[in-house]
Amino acid sequence: xxxxxxxxxxxxxxxxxxxxxxxxxxxxxxxxxxxxxxxxxxxxxxxxxxxxxxxxxxxxxxxxxxxxxxxxxxxxxxxxxxxxxxxxxxxxxxxxxxxxxxxxxxxxxxxxxxxxxxxxxxxxxxxxxxxxxxxxxxxxxxxxxxxxxxxxxxxxxxxxxxxxxxxxxxxxxxxxxxxxxxxxxxxxxxxxxxxxxxxxxxxxxxxxxxxxxxxxxxxxxxxxxxxxxxxxxxxxxxxxxxxxxxxxxxxxxxxxxxxxxxxxxxxxxxxxxxxxxxxxxxxxxxxxxxxxxxxxxxxxxxxxxxxxxxxxxxxxxxxxxxxxxxxxxxxxxxxxxxxxxxxxxxxxxxxxxxxxxxxxxxxxxxxxxxxxxxxxxxxxxxxxxxxxxxxxxxxxx
Amino acid sequence: xxxxxxxxxxxxxxxxxxxxxxxxxxxxxxxxxxxxxxxxxxxxxxxxxxxxxxxxxxxxxxxxxxxxxxxxxxxxxxxxxxxxxxxxxxxxxxxxxxxxxxxxxxxxxxxxxxxxxxxxxxxxxxxxxxxxxxxxxxxxxxxxxxxxxxxxxxxxxxxxxxxxxxxxxxxxxxxxxxxxxxxxxxxxxxxxxxxxxxxxxxxxxxxxxxxxxxxxxxxxxxxxxxxxxxxxxxxxxxxxxxxxxxxxxxxxxxxxxxxxxxxxxxxxxxxxxxxxxxxxxxxxxxxxxxxxxxxxxxxxxxxxxxxxxxxxxxxxxxxxxxxxxxxxxxxxxxxxxxxxxxxxxxxxxxxxxxxxxxxxxxxxxxxxxxxxxxxxxxxxxxxxxxxxxxxxxxxxx
Numbered sequence: 001x002x003x004x005x006x007x008x009x010x011x012x013x014x015x016x017x018x019x020x021x022x023x024x025x026x027x028x029x030x031x032x033x034x035x036x037x038x039x040x041x042x043x044x045x046x047x048x049x050x051x052x053x054x055x056x057x058x059x060x061x062x063x064x065x066x067x068x069x070x071x072x073x074x075x076x077x078x079x080x081x082x083x084x085x086x087x088x089x090x091x092x093x094x095x096x097x098x099x100x101x102x103x104x105x106x107x108x109x110x111x112x113x114x115x116x117x118x119x120x121x122x123x124x125x126x127x128x129x130x131x132x133x134x135x136x137x138x139x140x141x142x143x144x145x146x147x148x149x150x151x152x153x154x155x156x157x158x159x160x161x162x163x164x165x166x167x168x169x170x171x172x173x174x175x176x177x178x179x180x181x182x183x184x185x186x187x188x189x190x191x192x193x194x195x196x197x198x199x200x201x202x203x204x205x206x207x208x209x210x211x212x213x214x215x216x217x218x219x220x221x222x223x224x225x226x227x228x229x230x231x232x233x234x235x236x237x238x239x240x241x242x243x244x245x246x247x248x249x250x251x252x253x254x255x256x257x258x259x260x261x262x263x264x265x266x267x268x269x270x271x272x273x274x275x276x277x278x279x280x281x282x283x284x285x286x287x288x289x290x291x292x293x294x295x296x297x298x299x300x301x302x303x304x305x306x307x308x309x310x311x312x313x314x315x316x317x318x319x320x321x322x323x324x325x326x327x328x329x330x331x332x333x334x335x336x337x338x339x340x341x342x343x344x345x346x347x348x349x350x351x352x353x354x355x356x357x358x359x360x361x362x363x364x365x366x367x368x369x370x371x372x373x374x375x376x377x378x379x380x381x382x383x384x385x386x387x388x389x390x391x392x393x394x395x396x397x
Numbered sequence: 398x399x400x401x402x403x404x405x406x407x408x409x410x411x412x413x414x415x416x417x418x419x420x421x422x423x424x425x426x427x428x429x430x431x432x433x434x435x436x437x438x439x440x441x442x443x444x445x446x447x448x449x450x451x452x453x454x455x456x457x458x459x460x461x462x463x464x465x466x467x468x469x470x471x472x473x474x475x476x477x478x479x480x481x482x483x484x485x486x487x488x489x490x491x492x493x494x495x496x497x498x499x500x501x502x503x504x505x506x507x508x509x510x511x512x513x514x515x516x517x518x519x520x521x522x523x524x525x526x527x528x529x530x531x532x533x534x535x536x537x538x539x540x541x542x543x544x545x546x547x548x549x550x551x552x553x554x555x556x557x558x559x560x561x562x563x564x565x566x567x568x569x570x571x572x573x574x575x576x577x578x579x580x581x582x583x584x585x586x587x588x589x590x591x592x593x594x595x596x597x598x599x600x601x602x603x604x605x606x607x608x609x610x611x612x613x614x615x616x617x618x619x620x621x622x623x624x625x626x627x628x629x630x631x632x633x634x635x636x637x638x639x640x641x642x643x644x645x646x647x648x649x650x651x652x653x654x655x656x657x658x659x660x661x662x663x664x665x666x667x668x669x670x671x672x673x674x675x676x677x678x679x680x681x682x683x684x685x686x687x688x689x690x691x692x693x694x695x696x697x698x699x700x701x702x703x704x705x706x707x708x709x710x711x712x713x714x715x716x717x718x719x720x721x722x723x724x725x726x727x728x729x730x731x732x733x734x735x736x737x738x739x740x741x742x743x744x745x746x747x748x749x750x751x752x753x754x755x756x757x758x759x760x761x762x763x764x765x766x767x768x769x770x771x772x773x774x775x776x777x778x779x780x781x782x783x784x785x786x787x788x789x790x791x792x793x794x
Binding site for chain 2: 164294
């Protein structure tokens with residue numbers, strides 16, 4: 001018998017707590033696990049021994065936790081180097097922690113990888129498992145990431161409503177969506193399209209360069225045709241030189257410990273694009289919204305599919321640790337056309353530090369829209385979207 | 398037998414289509430009503446005779462319409478003067494329209510009032526009824542407005558998630574919420590508070606002056622105490638001279654036909670406040686989001702109470718028009734403590750052009766928070782909020 005620790009790292013999601021609950025409920029059944037520590041604020045809590053007892057949480061509280069957005073244990077943006085990881089390993093040894101479950105993105109997989117490697121070298125018997133999480137959907141190996149489906153549902157519902165709003169009061173509407181390098185979440189803006197002329201009419205993702213001239217000409221075309229235009233733009237779009245527009249607009253933007261420039265939590269890009277459209281096309285009603293943290297932490301709006309998979313990923317990490325030394329949980333989609341998921345283990349090194357981009361077959365030839373292949377891929381992850389209607393285009397009488 | 402027309406005016410809401418469906422289903426039963434015209438883009442459609450046949454919509458489509466956000470008939474920001482209203486009256490006479498139902502805010506009540514007065518003078522027998530709608534909840538006479546409960550639910554769920562996000566990655570978070578003159582929707586940010594230290598920790602509404610020095614000192618106090626601070630700010634907050642901060646920041650802001658300066662659809666106020674906090678308090682992690690149009694047009698997130706009441710208000714307008722000449726539908730809350738609503742008719746003049754502010758008993762003494770009385774008033778309108786939990790503050794082990 002030995003002890004286990006669980007942590008949640010990086011940006012919160014709508015279902016990262018479901019993964020935590022999955023780990024807890026399975027760890028309770030694990031014959032080799034005694035105490036289940038929760039590390040408060042991830043690696044920072046591991047170093048400071050800021051632990052809570054996760055087995056003390058009642059079943060009914062666990063269900064509320066699984067339905068709550070954001071990281072119930074707190075998170076951290078620390079990027080642990082070797083010295084930092086050595087401190088963690090010391091605490092593990094001191095507390096006889098031999099099961100380490102880390103819920104997060106590729107940075108978290110890398111932390112698990114480093115600690116696992118150090119433990120091996122030190123001859124310390126540790127099982128280190130990574131549970132995938134990200135709204136960006138940018139992890140390798142897995143078909144998709146827990147957290148994405150719920151964020152995709154939010155973005156799709158937002159655009160469905162925003163397109164109807166734009167029909168009611170026509171003009172140009174720009175929505176800036178999360179996604180530093182990967183365009184999956186911005187692409188999800190198109191999932192709610194039900195009618196031929198539904199927005200978003202233009203979708204810009206970080207995988208394609210964003211030229212201001214092309215953008216203005218794209219908007220002009222749609223506006224001339226429809227008398228309105230709804231646009232989804234990723235916060236991570238870059239200019240021809242590969243520099244994010246957010247950085248072009250704010251040279252003093254904050255940089256975190258991972259070297260990432262702050263993109264979210266500011267409306268500068270949206271306002272800049274709106275002003276460009278307004279002045280260059282002389283269109284009066286131009287509005288822009290930045291969805292910000294609502295996309296990852298809105299209460300009460302989980303994808304049923306996503307929350308179920310997130311919880312299963314947590315449980316699988318513990319199951320895999322019964323027979324394996326380390327790994328990352330991944331999902332594989334059934335190939336028979338019906339949506340079904342199988343869970344498997346992959347090496348930490350396959351996921352650590354790497355990222356995936358939106359595949360070329362999901363992006364239209366013009367680089368300003370999304371293909372049917374993406375809709376087929378992403379729709380099941382949302383757990384279904386509401387149906388809407390607009391009657392203002394019914395036959396005149 | 399004569400014909401009826403329905404229109405939807407002003408900013409869309411999440412349940413304005415439920416009111417439209419209420420009008421349609423009741424008008425079908427009205428013994429004196431023949432055709433039911435839908436005016437596309439409100440008054441502008443009435444002048445241009447841009448009408449659709451609302452009785453042709455199937456029952457199943459009507460249910461989808463009632464669940465769809467935004468104005469399914471299209472809306473308009475036109476402010477009709479007497480000449481404009483005369484044109485409308487001419488069309489009414491030409492098409493034998495003798496029932497006029499107008500869903501909107503105080504401007505729409507005023508339009509109904511003007512047209513009703515002109516019809517009377519012209520000796521034209523017209524029934525003119527206003528159906529209340531606004532996310533701002535600022536209409537007189539009625540206990541609350543259809544549209545507010547759904548928007549309040551969105552804002553409350555957003556803040557619940559955002560507060561949990563801010564616990565996970567602590568810092569200062571500023572959320573800018575709709576509300577030009579009335580603070581009801583910004584106040585709704587506090588409805589989801591479940592724990593003593595839940596955010597929003599500070600709430601600023603247009604009914605109180607917003608001094609930058611006081612704001613900075615408020616944030617400093619909360620941040621020093623909790624190590625984090627979540628703030629809800631109305632887009633309509635004014636400085637000591639009664640000028641909106643949005644206008645102070647953008648002298649060139651758009652002004653609409655009602656004389657309203659553009660507040661929504663820009664992130665300038667949020668970014669400005671974030672920069673103030675960052676520089677004056679030297680806090681590193683300061684983020685700001687502007688909720689924008691999501692608040693009024695998010696798909697699939699209605700308050701069950703709100704959608705039911707909105708539909709009933711539509712039906713009541715038609716019922717009242719069986720025996721009365723004109724009026725606005727209003728709601729009265731039961732005084733026995735259990736939430737229940739009675740519907741009644743009030744004169745158009747009682748609602749036209751006037752607005753209500755957040756009553757003083759809903760605002761704390763310091764002018765930076767909301768009272769329990771507001772929570773008791775507004776909570777039933779949301780139809781209930783999800784429960785959440787955060788375990789990071791559980792006892793250390």
